[in-house]
Amino acid sequence: MPVMSYIQAVTAALKEEMQRDEKVFVLGEDVGKKGGVFRATDGLYDEFGEYRVLDTPLAESAIAGVGIGAAMYGMRPVAEMQFADFIMPAVNQIISEAAKLRYRSNNDWNAPITIRAPYGGGVHGALYHSQSVEAVFANQPGLKIVMPSTPYDVKGLLKAAIRDNDPVLFFEHKRAYRLLKGEVPEEDYVLPIGKADVKREGSDVTIITYGLCVHFALQAAEKLAEEGIDAHILDLRTVYPLDQEAIIEAAKKTGKVLLITEDNKEGSIIGEVAAIISENCLFDLDAPIQRLAGPDVPAMPYAPTMEKYFMINPDKVEKAIRDLAEF
Amino acid sequence: MPVMSYIQAVTAALKEEMQRDEKVFVLGEDVGKKGGVFRATDGLYDEFGEYRVLDTPLAESAIAGVGIGAAMYGMRPVAEMQFADFIMPAVNQIISEAAKLRYRSNNDWNAPITIRAPYGGGVHGALYHSQSVEAVFANQPGLKIVMPSTPYDVKGLLKAAIRDNDPVLFFEHKRAYRLLKGEVPEEDYVLPIGKADVKREGSDVTIITYGLCVHFALQAAEKLAEEGIDAHILDLRTVYPLDQEAIIEAAKKTGKVLLITEDNKEGSIIGEVAAIISENCLFDLDAPIQRLAGPDVPAMPYAPTMEKYFMINPDKVEKAIRDLAEF
């Protein structure tokens, strides 16, 4: 099986879906001739031409809104927001329109649009090129939010998102783009949206997380295994709506739960995960539910001292697991 | 002490603050000559003139953004979003600008803006005139979100919001506007933003909620008191950032916690409340943390059958308290 980087898996999924279905097209800022500022759409302009890899004017609400309109007609737009931080001007189109279209029309209309955006920090991106924005959308029925953690998951989930008949926000960790590599089948496959995935079986402590933090958790778990601490790692994969069953099962498995997000702590996705656990399996717990997250400051600063202070890393995860194991 | 309706308390707070401080001004759609679609700014145009009660063009991002600019200069804008549902076009200005201004400028600049918006359902408002939107903003350090439940709280908290040197979102329940009446001192007073408030002392079940649901909870509690079930009711008042101490204390008090919101369940404010409790006082609980919330559908429908099905009401609260008390 070929080894691909996380971003190569993005490109592969886009390319294969565009080859498979003529209705699939990409639109966004600099996605065409330049192939995207991260080069996620590299080569697609040459292969599919200007209209299927459309450089749009610099206007996110139009990117989303025009995409939604095309999707209502029956196209399969894959819109790129250049950075997740710049999705904010498109919030009205996403929340008021895409999320509510099927419901408000009593199933008459739907918007099969995928909106991709690179999120996350640790890349000297400062306040506006580092954010995790999923919590803004994770209270909007009608939307699905996918945040993959490996190249394999990227390809299978992005294909599933494009084929999904409802709007999907697909957040890719920009630091993972070139950092993470892994085996990715050349053939076509899709992974189920809405299902979490056990990334490591273990019996002492349950870690529930998503995105790049899965990678940090795996690294920490390897190290702790040497000390005899056996971590169970559940990768949420889809952060909205959450896979309640998998969360409950994972929490029950060890009775000690550590939730991790790179986002600010208060109001993040993992608060909802904690709520699900405390509503459904409180008496299976042997320790308070722990949360490891970014501090509650607007976003991570540029200076390396402060950026490092903000970011989750394997050491912070390791310490949190060890503390919980010893509880 | 005079008795006022919830909306009269809004008007009173605005008027008194405008009289006290020339820098305070109101801007929004139809706030001037018409006095607001709910008449929250009734009479202010006549008293303070066109520029201090400014009818703006129909453009929410400008209402927020122009307000932020004026606030940076040193004014005290109170921007009205006609309905909370229509705050979405202003999300970029609120999240990227207002919330982050102080932090990104290392305390050099700040934006003392208050953004008022009527939220909530039960008024035949259908999908786009009934929403609870607080969860969209409740993960954004730099913002404060206030959601008062009584006329008394409205006046004291709105004054505090206007005087606050940071941006405050102030969500008023539109059904409460004329439904809720209560004593409101004529004199000047402010209530602390960031502090929850015990609205009823009790020993059997703790209810933590906010906004109109406080009223429903109080009604249910009165009824249950006759059956010997004694409910403790904590009104969050400020839903972001949350008053952790008060939440922990209230949860510990009875060991049985019911969280209520009118918002959709998944990803709402009360998920964070559950997370705080399960992180800090898990072993003080005698029952799983219960949540009573709207169903996870985009927003409440127009037809009375479906609207009623969606909305929280005293009966639903009563049942949930009873179930928990009997646990």
Added chain:
Amino acid sequence: MSTKRHESLGLSNEQVIEMYKTMLLARKIDERMWLLNRAGKIPFVISCQGQEAAQVGASFALNRSEDYVAPYYRDMGVVLAFGMTAKDLMLSAFAKAEDPNSGGRQMPSHFGQKKNRILSGSSPVTTQVPHAVGVALAARMEKKDFVSFVTLGEGSSNQGDFHEGLNFAGVHKLPVITMVENNKYAISVPIEKQIAAEKVSDRAIGYGMPGFTVDGNDPLAVYEAVKEARDRAVNGEGPTLIEAVSYRLTAHSSDDDDRTYRNKEEVDEAKKKDSIFTFATYLQEAGILNDELETEINDEINRIVNEATDYAENAPYAEAESALKYVYEE
């Protein structure tokens, strides 16, 4: 008015009578809804009154079996012309399960009906503009000959989505026609407090597209402008912005009292130009409409409105639990 204007536009006598009927039907449904509202039978009305000429004139210039429309809440004339029925509209006003727009989920006048290519609309204004542009983009990509047509109020043309949508259409020369229905007010705010430009159509040049201001009380003037715009669109010459100027004859909605912000004289003055009368006069002068036909039309429309009202009033609501359906594909 020259009595042969419609002929010089290529419209037959039957077609203009059809236009008139559609305008009148819209008006009569709307009036009935106000009565129902004042009688406490339906919670909310938002009117087309004063804008029927623009709506129907524009619609008849489109290909009503192929083009897509993204109407806004006042566009009863547009949706009737595109195949929605009085019954459909009354079902929506009563919020009944059978309402094809939303199954009673949305407020009335939140139109949408896929079979008639009426894009579903929401309450936040102007979001439909990029949608129509997206449909036009699809037309381009699929090499199809239809156009999309989108409307909004003049106040709503100040939203960012107007700018972003029209700019997108202009850059890619997409087959989309935007019609701003300038009724001089946005709720209580008069046009001077909304827009400093002399004409809303002055915005077109900034998007590299032609812009026209036409008399929105004259269905033939609007017909002509939209027809030409449609021809340009299908010839690959790109989008057009049209401003149809009329007046909002009712309060903003059943929740509004317009006496607090505008005076009766102004409204009375506007009523003199009401297209329902002026167009009838044109048709009479052109010898197409006479008293007999007028009575016949009125009777027919009354019957339609009565039947629609009765049907809708007696139709069932959606079941409470059906509120859980159709969040996602099922």
Added chain:
Amino acid sequence: MSTKRHESLGLSNEQVIEMYKTMLLARKIDERMWLLNRAGKIPFVISCQGQEAAQVGASFALNRSEDYVAPYYRDMGVVLAFGMTAKDLMLSAFAKAEDPNSGGRQMPSHFGQKKNRILSGSSPVTTQVPHAVGVALAARMEKKDFVSFVTLGEGSSNQGDFHEGLNFAGVHKLPVITMVENNKYAISVPIEKQIAAEKVSDRAIGYGMPGFTVDGNDPLAVYEAVKEARDRAVNGEGPTLIEAVSYRLTAHSSDDDDRTYRNKEEVDEAKKKDSIFTFATYLQEAGILNDELETEINDEINRIVNEATDYAENAPYAEAESALKYVYEE
């Protein structure tokens, strides 16, 4: 070029030399930042190169001790003219604690400095436009005589906030000057794919304000346009939109490789019009600048840039935990 153009604009010889120095300082700081970036010492640069004339010409037409500016990320010329120092800018490039813009929290070129009335800016483009309008609204309300000045790129003029902000300013005739720095590209996307209008200034009429397109390589032309706009603004005649046309001489930023989307010939052609040279030529021909003065100026600027670089490189970062500060008032 007439050798006396600056005099006819009321500019003294000292003032135009000051303008030239400011342009040159901006250029030299910018060039140094690229060197530092390529040497791995600073992670990111985004340039003013090619836009100095517009920035400095505009700034000198403002009241630099009273007016407010809301610059965008390329506006090194504006912030230098408004009192920010080379040291301040280098501290920001190195992300050091003493950086007055953000204490090392924001990327370089995210300007802000209250004491010089430079509004703090963010990365999402165009959000500053409504802010400047808000400051102008405050000027009106407080009956003060200052104006606000806001800049953005031509690509950014497609954001909704441009439309909403300018419309607001137009309706209320507020004293705000918007200058679009049209450098022909938005990252890789050329102006034709951003805007179908012939000129960005064609958008002004849609907001009821005058619009002008000027040569952004000519600081005197920009000076003149902004001066007149400022006069109108303080006379209560409202806002102005100015488009200053130049060219982006560098890649979009240190993360971009512009060879993938534009060719060298085009860039070389643009370099011939580089204002740093053409304005120097003007000053020489006007007899104000000679080789001696040129050397002196260059030496002084080199010294300033060196000192700023050394200082900033050796300055400390903010402490890690200080990341927790200033979320709210403390």
